[in-house]
Amino acid sequence: MSDRADGPQPDQTLQHPDPVTDAALDWFVRLQEAPDDLGLQARLKDWLDSDPRHAAAFAKLQNMWELPELGIASARHASRLDARQEERTPMARVPVYRSGSWTIRIAALAAVVMVAAGIRYYPEMLLRWNADHLTATGEQSAFVLPDGSRIMLNTASAVALDFEGQKRSVTLLRGEAFFDVVSDPARPFRVAGSFGDVEVKGTAFSVRTGGEDTVILERGRVEVAQRAHEAHHASLSPGQMVEVSPAGLSPVAGVDTESELAWRTGWIIFQEKPLADVLADLGRYYTGRVITVDRGLGHIRVSGNYRLDDAEGVIRSLAEAAGAKVTRLPGGIIILR
Known part of the structure; x- marks a missing residue:
């Protein structure tokens, strides 16, 4: 039996590299769109029973769907879509979906995207999903x-x-x-x-x-x-x-x-602070990672007033002032020793 769900397929612009997971995504979206379709349910059962991998992939997707954070975020976006729908001109003839329907469609899409992208990206994706x-x-x-x-x-x-x-x-x-x-x-x-x-x-x-x-x-x-x-x-x-x-x-x-709010004007100001604390603060502005091999460096107290638009330059300057050697590895990894 083919791993693909039979019948009309949803939008294929998002595909998972694993064909079993990709087929599970197809089944999942179709089931959310037609939850009362007994024929669809029967065909899904046949597909699940045909291979243990099918049931495992579908169960993983269902677990994602049942996450409470996903439901809350989906409801928020559903209410936004309702508001946008109501803002349209009364003359515009467009389909009307109530928030419950929107929530199902949005949550299904979110679950599909998160499974397709990989569970390790879930926290960041959920953050983006919730953020205005x-x-x-x-x-x-x-x-x-x-x-x-x-x-x-x-x-x-x-x-x-x-x-x-x-x-x-x-x-x-x-x-x-x-x-x-x-x-x-x-x-x-x-x-x-x-x-x-x-x-x-x-x-x-x-x-x-x-x-x-x-x-x-x-x-x-x-x-x-x-x-x-x-x-x-x-x-x-x-x-x-x-x-x-x-x-x-x-x-x-x-x-x-x-000093504490200097970031609003693009500066970082510190006075007699442990280098470890300053590096932790600078790490929020640096896309790479800073590793301090010599723990003693972290206890050295430093002072300074630096622009935040060159976080790596600030890290190098502070390391030099503390007497540390700097090694930069590919990927933006900075080692202080």
């Missing part, structure tokens, strides 16, 4: 939100927006962002990080995700709460910061906002 705005490594981007507030994304960052109705909500999916929020006492502005939530009415602050969420306030006032335990919260005044982790909130501390 994102930046690549070394890139920064600024834009205006629907309420007139402004946001600036730092390197390798992504956000998802929710401004439906009276909501003013942003989820920082990855990286770092600076917010300059338009005051609206009736509509609090909320930012969700990995572990904490920030609520403001009109202020300017940054949020950075990673091993913890770091919130820095430039002006105004913000309330920061740990999502798992809302009783754990802190109020920040200008020039203060707090970190939120699964363990709770750090003590509120003073911070030099000019």
Whole structure:
């Protein structure tokens, strides 16, 4: 029996190099389009029973389909498509799909793409699927939100927006962002990080995700709460910061906002910081990888004021100042020893 699904085939522009997986993709899409077709179900069963590889490939695709993150992301995109459909002129005669139908089509497409591309790319693909705005490594981007507030994304960052109705909500999916929020006492502005939530009415602050969420306030006032335990919260005044982790909130501390937020103007500024910490920060702007062989180098304290548009040049300069030897391998791998 052929590995290809019989009958009319879906768009063949996306094909998996493995013919069994490719056939499973065909069956899967057709089944989502016609879930009540008993004849299709019978033919699918015959195909699954004909070879153990068929059942394994189809099961893998079904597992991808059932991921809750995929359903949430698909529903978000379905609502966007509904909104775009409604924005069209009333005179335009176009097919009408309700959100449930859109969700099935979008989720099916997403599952097909992720299986075709490979499961190892799933986290990055899901991030792109959820994000409304994102930046690549070394890139920064600024834009205006629907309420007139402004946001600036730092390197390798992504956000998802929710401004439906009276909501003013942003989820920082990855990286770092600076917010300059338009005051609206009736509509609090909320930012969700990995572990904490920030609520403001009109202020300017940054949020950075990673091993913890770091919130820095430039002006105004913000309330920061740990999502798992809302009783754990802190109020920040200008020039203060707090970190939120699964363990709770750090003590509120003073911070030099000019240095910590210098990335907005394309600079990195540090004073007497361990080289390891500076390299970790620079690594967010460098597309390659930095490996320190001599662990002692990481403890050397360094100071500097550098442009971020040449991250490799900064790394080399700091290594030279620390007395390290630099070896660059293909693929952008830098070894310090």
